[in-house]
Amino acid sequence: MGGGVEASAAGLHPLLAGRWSPTRFDVSHSVSDTDVELILEAARWAPSAGNSQPWAFIVGTKGADTHARLTRHLAGSARPWAVDASVLVANLAHRYVEDTEWEYSEFSLYDLGQAVAHMTIQAQALGLLARQFRAFDREALQADFAVPEHWEIATMTAIGRPASGTPASVDAEAPARQRRALEDLLWPGSREL
Numbered sequence: 001m002g003g004g005v006e007a008s009a010a011g012l013h014p015l016l017a018g019r020w021s022p023t024r025f026d027v028s029h030s031v032s033d034t035d036v037e038l039i040l041e042a043a044r045w046a047p048s049a050g051n052s053q054p055w056a057f058i059v060g061t062k063g064a065d066t067h068a069r070l071t072r073h074l075a076g077s078a079r080p081w082a083v084d085a086s087v088l089v090a091n092l093a094h095r096y097v098e099d100t101e102w103e104y105s106e107f108s109l110y111d112l113g114q115a116v117a118h119m120t121i122q123a124q125a126l127g128l129l130a131r132q133f134r135a136f137d138r139e140a141l142q143a144d145f146a147v148p149e150h151w152e153i154a155t156m157t158a159i160g161r162p163a164s165g166t167p168a169s170v171d172a173e174a175p176a177r178q179r180r181a182l183e184d185l186l187w188p189g190s191r192e193l
Helices: 033-044 065-072 108-125 138-144
Strands: 055-061 087-094 129-133 151-160
Touching (some): 055 065, 055 108, 065 087, 065 138, 108 151, 138 151
Antiparallel strands (some): 055 087, 129 151
16 A cells, blocks of 8 residues: 555555545645535434533634634644635534533543544545544634533644645555554553464
8 A cells, every 4th residue: 555554454455555634735735515514414413422412613714714814823833734625624513511610521522532532533535534623722712612611622723635636545646654553552461362
């Protein structure tokens, strides 16, 4: 396989083996409303504890007011590349029951992560790539979009076509990726490979 995919990943589904996070997006690329809806639909079908679905998204497509509002709050490290993404998504977790300190779901951040992972893979199935990041002013974003305190803006996702113009696939010009050895992921004494 091309694109820096390790030989040990050869049996993985191509969307997983070929996934990578671009740091430059094609500024001329636009994503259709249909594709944005499919990406969000993938999140909707993600599993969650007790089917609580404790997530929400602020979605801005390039050229729209919401995209401009999201870019205003990017940190300097994300601004050079994230502004060119076809879609910016702020990923929110429902953390608490409104006006209490009771957790809405103790798994809300975990569940949000699964929903965002589903979005990432769906985007890749559509020939796009996604980059997750936390380089933004959380408090300013929360105020700008009137996000209540019982919700938490956890991360953002930039989605688009890589600046090189190559399709998002296993054969794309993805950079070589370093991964920890599989043995390193297993808790000592839990299983031998």
